[in-house]
Amino acid sequence: MTQLTQTGSSWPDLEARMRDMAQGDVKWRDGRTGMYVFNAGEDVERVKKAAYAMFSEENGLGPMAFPSLARMEREVVANALALLHAPEGATGAMTSGGTDSIVMAVKTARDFARANGQSGQGNLVTPDTAHPAFHKAAMMMDLEVRRVPTKDFLADVAAMEAACDANTIMLVGSAPCFPFGLIDPIEALSAAALRNDLWLHVDACVGGFLAPFVEMNGAALPIWDFRAPGVRSISSDLHKYGYCSKGASTLLFRDKAMKDHMVFDAGPWPMGRMLTPTLAGTRPGGAIAAAWAVLNYLGVEGYRAKQALVVQAREKIEAGVSKLGFRVLGRPQLGIVSFTHDEADCFAILRGMYKRGWMTASNVEPPSLHLMLSPKHAEVAEEYLRDLEASMKDSVGAAPMPAPGYAR
Numbered sequence: 367m368t369q370l371t372q373t374g375s376s377w378p379d380l381e382a383r384m385r386d387m388a389q390g391d392v393k394w395r396d397g398r399t400g401m402y403v404f405n406a407g408e409d410v411e412r413v414k415k416a417a418y419a420m421f422s423e424e425n426g427l428g429p430m431a432f433p434s435l436a437r438m439e440r441e442v443v444a445n446a447l448a449l450l451h452a453p454e455g456a457t458g459a460m461t462s463g464g465t466d467s468i469v470m471a472v473k474t475a476r477d478f479a480r481a482n483g484q485s486g487q488g489n490l491v492t493p494d495t496a497h498p499a500f501h502k503a504a505m506m507m508d509l510e511v512r513r514v515p516t517k518d519f520l521a522d523v524a525a526m527e528a529a530c531d532a533n534t535i536m537l538v539g540s541a542p543c544f545p546f547g548l549i550d551p552i553e554a555l556s557a558a559a560l561r562n563d564l565w566l567h568v569d570a571c572v573g574g575f576l577a578p579f580v581e582m583n584g585a586a587l588p589i590w591d592f593r594a595p596g597v598r599s600i601s602s603d604l605h606k607y608g609y610c611s612k613g614a615s616t617l618l619f620r621d622k623a624m625k626d627h628m629v630f631d632a633g634p635w636p637m638g639r640m641l642t643p644t645l646a647g648t649r650p651g652g653a654i655a656a657a658w659a660v661l662n663y664l665g666v667e668g669y670r671a672k673q674a675l676v677v678q679a680r681e682k683i684e685a686g687v688s689k690l691g692f693r694v695l696g697r698p699q700l701g702i703v704s705f706t707h708d709e710a711d712c713f714a715i716l717r718g719m720y721k722r723g724w725m726t727a728s729n730v731e732p733p734s735l736h737l738m739l740s741p742k743h744a745e746v747a748e749e750y751l752r753d754l755e756a757s758m759k760d761s762v763g764a765a766p767m768p769a770p771g772y773a774r
């Protein structure tokens with residue numbers, strides 16, 4: 367066990383040591399990672415770091431002490447609601463990330479259902495592509511997850527509706543799902559939710575700050591946001607395609623009566639009641655400030671330009687991998703693409719890419735390569751494709767590789 371050093375070190379010394387530790391990290395600034403990081407360029411990085419540093423000690427737990435943060439959060443949430451065509455009266459909150467938003471959405475839907483007479487163990491009905499965060503929420507709240515097989519990688523609405531019963535507290539769709547980057551048929555899920563008076567949550571952690579701008583740029587996307595009348599809540603991450611600092615997501619509700627069930631009124635303890643809008647006590651001021659700053663730094667035009675690069679990168683990759691004999695899974699329209707090969711060993715190719723400095727993900731069902739693209743990838747797509755071809759050549763005749771394990 368290493369004990370805390372007796373005497374402190376100088377900042378230059380610590381900085382040098384940390385730079386040294388980072389030597390082995392993936393070269394994400396060069397566009398070498400298709401997961402974990404959303405690289406919108408150096409200028410955006412500078413803005414968010416400066417804004418984060420300005421408010422790194424302030425605490426969103428205290429809106430009376432820090433009306434600045436309360437205002438920034440209100441404005442960020444209002445921006446998110448407007449982008450997702452929320453109706454008058456819609457509301458929301460910032461959370462620390464996608465998992466947090468999803469867990470809070472499930473808690474809200476559960477308490478809403480209970481307040482409306484549901485009793486016994488509640489269940490969530492999700493497509494099998496829904497993020498494991500729903501499972502985490504279910505584990506914590508003793509709920510059942512009914513994971514329904516997808517059809518052509520998209521939510522099978524009829525099968526999901528058939529899986530619902532009186533204890534269903536939430537239907538889930540993704541916009542898009544992480545494994546394949548595809549937008550579930552939210553309008554059909556919305557109709558099913560309305561027919562059965564169910565809570566429909568759209569997990570737009572990945573797409574919430576991407577799809578609106580892709581649509582503004584002219585793509586014909588299916589309706590997946592509050593324009594679908596059965597959608598009651600949406601999770602939309604700032605720290606993904608919003609390009610904000612990590613620790614920032616939004617959870618949005620069609621109306622306040624729904625959101626009221628998210629609030630924790632905890633205690634009593636010696637200090638009386640503790641009312642918090644989300645699970646968190648301390649809420650990092652830096653993440654709120656950085657989100658506000660990046661949204662206002664980029665504006666609609668800035669996001670449209672960045673998201674056009676993401677789509678451009680995806681189109682280049684799709685065309686290139688198709689030439690190499692890969693099959694793109696489904697019809698992605700945003701920034702994630704997965705592709706499989708009928709003859710080549712995708713996991714051996716992935717290993718080859720890793721050796722060439724690319725940190726990217728894969729699917730196990732079906733075995734496929736996965737990319738979550740950033741604006742930076744528009745610059746490096748050709749390099750990626752050259753390395754992919756070389757890795758394919760290396761994989762011929764090699765022993766089959768098992769699926770790699772990633773933290774994701």
Ligand SMILES: Cc1ncc(COP(=O)(O)O)c(C=O)c1O
Pocket residue numbers: 463464465466468497499540542543544569570571572603
């Ligand atoms: C579709 C989707 N939902 C939720 C999450 C969870 O987000 P976070 O990692 O911010 O908790 C992810 C993460 O990749 C995701 O892709």
